Structure formats: structure tokens, C-alpha cells
Amino acid sequence: MPEGHTVHRSANQFNRAFRSRGVTVDSPQGRFAQSADLVSGAKLRLATAVGKQLFLNFDNGYTVRIHLGIYGKWRWYQLDEQDELPTVRGEIRARFYGLDGKGKMRLAELRGPTACEVLTQDEVQQVLKRLGSDPLNPDPDDQEYLRFESKVLKSSKSIGLLLMDQSVISGIGNVYRAELLFRAQLNPHQRGKDLLASQVRELWEDSVRLLEVGVKKGVMITRDEHLAKDPGKQHRNFVYKREGKPCRVCGNDISIELAAGRKLYWCTVCQR
Template sequence: MAEGHAVHGMAARVRRLVGQPGRSSGPPGEAFDPAVLDGLAIGGADAHGKHLLVPVAGSPWTGHLHLGMHGRVSVRRHRRALGADGLPRTDPPVPEGLAWRFLTASFLLEVTRPTICEVLDAEGVAALHERLGPDPLRDDADPEAAVARLSRSRRALGVLLLDQGVVSGIGNVYRAELLWRARIDPHSPGRAVPPEALEALWQDAIDLMTVGLGAGWIVTDPRQLSDARDLLTRGEPVPRWRRRYAVYLRRGRPCPRCGETVRAERMGLQTAYWCPGCQVLHP
């Protein structure tokens, strides 16, 4: 499943279509009939956690997408001949699982196999933001609110970090690696962890996910992080180096910090990985 940095990356790609009127097509469903957006232009794109929002210019509507496990958003350059109405004349072949296609004079946006593909009005968008927790990659995310949500709960921090209603955008890889970097055992109840430690964890989430957004993949290894930051500062792309994680998917292997055996256990909807040697359990 795409973690938040990937959905913010998708929003950046969708923004390339802004202002270009397009042909909107796809199978009409109960929640979304692509035909209602035909001839209009995309007005922007925004992500909140794992949700992608695509406001449509000159209309009260916003496309709302959630990709789940198998969904995909692709944006490709695609020159098409224009008809008298200024819209592309011909459609490319339809891919399997297509939910929504938006074809402009120069770009082709395709959404396949999403979990959610619907149109919201302003009230619906506000309700969505309301039910999602702060997202480390959003400028409007309030760090105090994020820490307060984590620190008032009796639930395990490992569960809270994946609960999109508490904080949003953090997925299973970031959960494992953030908690290892913070030296916190995922079973620690949110309320047992000192607020300063939660603040530092939130800052680290912002930092790591910002690098992830810039790189286009999840970088958490200290050496790779430092190299990736240097490249991003210079405006250069980050190559897809071999992924190195401290604990994620490393059950039974030695912790790179203390040598203790990494453990794994189902926690929330996904498997949590942690090191019992150097990640402290706050009781």
C-alpha cells in the first residue's frame, strides 16, 4: 500500500494537468460518473494521508481517490489531436480496471483499481479532512495536535501510528523505522511515552517523509538519508539504491544498533517489526 509520501508524489504529478480542459471518461458508478467532469479542467491536487483530492476548476466538485492495496494513478505525457471543441478527439485503449481517465491535449491521467473513486462537494471534503489525523507532509498539520492525539491514548503507539484517524500518511515501513530510530517499543501506550519523545518522533516523521517524497521511495538508512538529502538540496534526483532498513522485514535478523534479534508481530492491520534490545517499552 502506498504510504503518504507516495500519495503526495501523485498529487504533484496530477498538478501538471492543472488548467487544461480534458475528456473525462470511465465506467459510471453510484459514487462517481466521470461524464459530469467532461470538458472541465483540473483545478489542483492535494493529498491528506493516503487520500488524493483533485478539485475540478469551475465546479463545486472534488475527485476523491484512495488507492488501497492495488490502485494506481498514472500521469503520462500524451499529445493528442484536438477537435473543434478544443478537446482531444480520440481515446487511447482502455486499461484493465480503469475507474477514471482524464485526457487533456498533453497529458493522460488514469486511475485504475482504486478502493475509493468518488466526487465530493465542499462539505464532503471538509468532513474527510475532519476525520483524518494530522499528516506530517501537510503544511497545515499542527504538531501539537498530533502529539496530543498520540499522548492521550491508552492504545499502543504502534497501533496509533497506523490509525489514519489519529495521524495520517504513516504506513507500515515508516512505523517500524520511525519507532526504531526513536528507540521506542511499539507496544508502549501512547500516554506512557514522554511528550518530548512524541514531538521528536513527529519531527522525524516530517523529515523522513519529506526525503521520501523528494526521492520517490522510502529512505531510512542513516548513510542513504544523508546522501539523499545532499542530492535533493542540489535539486538532483535520488537513485533507487538498494533498500536498507533497520527492522522492517528483518524478523530474526540482528538489530544493526545493538545486535539483538529483531521481532515481528501482528499489530493493528499489519505486522510490526521492532528490536526488544534497544527499543524501550514505556509501561
């Protein structure tokens, strides 16, 4: 399951390719065809991301909402204008294509998403209301942070579960959950309402930092000493997938347990 940074990278990619330009939208096997007709040929006003959901906002008032889920994937192509589109292989739910600013044909193929649908502006607002604040989106007046803070401080659920709840905070998955809690030296079982506001603030600010690194690098590096250069999968993180291995700070074995069906990695010494 991709975490929020990958969806923001997709939004950036759509903006670079198509922002303020006409986009043809179709559905080779027809499953999304009627919806595609509603937006095909319209200009992409802006692509945005909230957590794991991508919103392609077109200038005719419609928005395509995409949630990749576990199996969804994008594939991008750059073609010359006169080239034929690649042969359709397997199930492609939707294709988005058109000329970019350099006269190249750009094509994005979408396979296997959990959701791909066209929404009106009202329907977009309904979806956004249900989603928690996304640390990657601008928050000039602090309202997004305060919305997150109040949900955490009112909850008797553990902070380990709250960080994975997309209605509390958008875009955090299993890797960032484990790493944020380790970096904050927080016990994942501590209840939201037992945290201090300053601890919630620290979690939020650290999630902004880590997700921004993810957007920039395309990989989830959570150890500050490796921010300049990707050290490879084995060395990027403190606790994620390191069960039974020595903690990088205290040497104690990293623990693993199941929490709401997902694996939770943590250090029982550093995170008391």
C-alpha cells in the same frame, strides 16, 4: 498499500500536468460515468493529498476523492496531441486527460481504487475532519502537530497502533511505523499517554523528515547514511522486513510480531 509519500507524489504529478487547465474525465466501463460528468471539462484548481487520500479540486466546486487502497494503481501517459488514447484494457475506473503546459497530451488511468467519488466542498470538509494530521502538509501555526499530540497523549493504545491509525496521523504505513519507532528508540507497546510531549514532537518531526525523503526519492529510505543515494531494498531500512537478522545498531535479532493484524518489526534491545 502505498504510504503517504506516494499519494503526495501523485498530487504533484497532477499539479504539474493539469493545474489551472481543463481536464476531461471519463469512465470507460461506466462505473464512474455520472460522477465524471460533474467535473469533466472543468479546470483543476489544485491537487492535494492527506495521508493516503488524493483530492482533485476543480474550479466548479467539485472535488474528486481517490483512495487507492491495496489494489489501486495509476498509470500515466504522455502523448502527442493528435495521438489516439490508448486502447482500454481491463477495468479502468476513471481517466483524466488534457493538454499540459507544453502542448503534450497527458493521460492518467486509474484502476482498482477503494474509493473514487465526487464530493461537494462540505463533503470534503467532513472527510478531512475524520483524518489525522498529515506531516507532509504545511503547518505554519503548529495546529496540525498539536492535534496529533493531543490524540497521542490522551490514548491508552500503544504508540505502535496509534501511528497506523489514519485518524491520529495520516500517511504512515507499516514501513514508516517500524522505522520511526526504531529511530526514536521507542518500544512499540508503550501507551500513547505514557509518552512525553517531547517524544511525540520528535516522532512528528522525524515523520516529516522521512516522508519528505520519500516524496523526493520515491522510495522509503530511513537510514540517514543512505539519503544521498538509494542503496537498494536490502539496505534502506533498520528493521522493516529484517526479522531474525542482526540489528544494524546492537546486533540483536530483529523481532517480528502481529499487532492488529499487521506485522510489527522492532529491536527489543534498542527499543526498550
